[in-house]
Amino acid sequence: MSLPRTRLEGPGGEVVIADDEPFVLIGERINPTGRRRLTEELIAGDMTTVRDDARRQVEAGARVLDLNAGIPGFDEPAMLAAVVRAVREVVDVPLCIDSSTPEALEAAVPLAEGKVLINSVTAEERSLERLLPLVARFGAAVIGMANDEQGISMDPERRLAAARRIVEAAADHGIDRADVIIDPLTMPVGAASDAATSLLATVRLVREELGVNVSCGASNVSFGMPARPEIDAAFLAIAIAAGMNAAIANPLHREVRKAVLATDVLLGRDPAGARWIADHRAEAAARGG
Amino acid sequence: MSLPRTRLEGPGGEVVIADDEPFVLIGERINPTGRRRLTEELIAGDMTTVRDDARRQVEAGARVLDLNAGIPGFDEPAMLAAVVRAVREVVDVPLCIDSSTPEALEAAVPLAEGKVLINSVTAEERSLERLLPLVARFGAAVIGMANDEQGISMDPERRLAAARRIVEAAADHGIDRADVIIDPLTMPVGAASDAATSLLATVRLVREELGVNVSCGASNVSFGMPARPEIDAAFLAIAIAAGMNAAIANPLHREVRKAVLATDVLLGRDPAGARWIADHRAEAAARGG
DSSP: OOOOOEEEEETTEEEEESTTSOOEEEEEEEOOTTOHHHHHHHHHTOOHHHHHHHHHHHHTTOSEEEEOOOOTTSOHHHHHHHHHHHHHHHOOSOEEEOOOOHHHHHHHGGGSOSOOEEEEEESSHHHHHHHHHHHHHHTOEEEEESOBTTBOOSOHHHHHHHHHHHHHHHHHTTOOGGGEEEEOOOOOTTTOTTHHHHHHHHHHHIIIIIOOEEOOBGGGGGTTOSSHHHHHHHHHHHHHHTTOOEEEEOTTSHHHHHHHHHHHHHTTSSGGGHHHHHHHHHHHHHHHO | OOOOOEEEEETTEEEEESTTSOOEEEEEEEOOTTOHHHHHHHHHTOOHHHHHHHHHHHHTTOSEEEEOOOOTTSOHHHHHHHHHHHHHHHOOSOEEEOOOOHHHHHHHGGGSOSOOEEEEEESSHHHHHHHHHHHHHHTOEEEEESOBTTBOOSOHHHHHHHHHHHHHHHHHTTOOGGGEEEEOOOOOTTTOTTHHHHHHHHHHHIIIIIOOEEOOBGGGGGTTSSSHHHHHHHHHHHHHHTTOOEEEEOTTSHHHHHHHHHHHHHTTSSGGGHHHHHHHHHHHHHHHO
16 A cells, blocks of 8 residues: 655645655654653743744754643643744744643644644544544644553554554544554553564554554653663664654654664665765754854 | 574684574674774784774674785785684684685684684675685685675665575585575665665565575665764664674674664563663763773
């Protein structure tokens, strides 16, 4: 099955997720989970770190930014809207609105300008019913996590079944196959030694059987291990070569940025290494400055 | 076809190249090509750098050492024998004797102790006829480069045909399939954007069609590009995931060492990340010391 091209758009232009395009790194940093200072700033309505992270991630090669403002007990719709506004003051890339709360999406998506990616639905009936009508109404693309009411399976065939349910439910809502990106679920390899191999098998199955693009939250693979960016880097290289065309990861880790750029060179997605050489020169210039 | 296990041996024990073993990094440094100081030392009979490189590579995770002493115009048999003797004074890992000169192999292999890897034959008739009898006599394993009289093809099917010729000729000399490792040929990606994808396709074909282990000279992929270790690292991660169980590379580049160790974690070849964590602790201790 030939893979469709998933088109996202921001004020600065479009970004396409496809086999013949450069890999799309979605910057993960604007997320209060585990970030105390960012959490405190968001609660205080201070967007300093949000703006800095937006700028720095785009400079480091993020072509889309994931925005999450979920802090238990606080007003997610208002906070997410404020984050979108702040990010739009400083960068013009497409946005990935990271919420499963309809009210937060209602508040944030219209401020994002262009065609957003909504992160995420699961194969659970309640998730599909609540969120897919919104995805359709906004003309957005959506990330579908390959888990269902039974939770997360380590069996690639069961993940495929959950992914199939999402793709079919999306079609029922008039959402094009090109606008569904499946996340095969990244589990920590420190907890399950087949975490990465199970993911890679799911990537291949989802591509072959459902013919949709695949993305994942890459950093989770190294959770609990030392030297995490080095694991994330090797994981991204392998997953991209297996057919993953986008991932949510941290472009501020040099290992991650370099792995993504090097893999584009190796897979023939950076002819003559033009972007690789430009990145090298930018690094040299930054050291010199 | 199930892959055989390629067993090498040094005085310190055996190293096995196989799908269910950790990846085998073969240290590339003891090679005068492009190394002026090493060249001058070898000519003067000074083994200081040879011994240092042997020790440092093994400390950095090389489980086999490639030894090359080819300097045009000099006595390769005597020089290679001297290198083997010097290396054996300091490390006990299996050796990969890197010469296509029968006289050099005659002089060096008997000094190596254990079961060596000979690097390399090609599918050219003259190479097979000169070298395979020696491989058989020494009870060695051999690397077969997938090129023939027509040179190096970018077509994976033509590389497979050359590899098949080597495996068949080896069988004619009584050499077991387990003792033939095919090198699918690593071309610089800066010169041909399909260099890595062609290699990966050949890795899969050779495994499926011939059922033999695959190794390569990894560093060549980044020839002519800046930031070479970062490209080599991504390349190794991808190639290992595609089924390559050994490679000749530079373990002294941290990016390379980390990519190999991380890929073992990701592929389930380092249960609970024990070796990954040990490497991290050794690095921390080295920084502390």
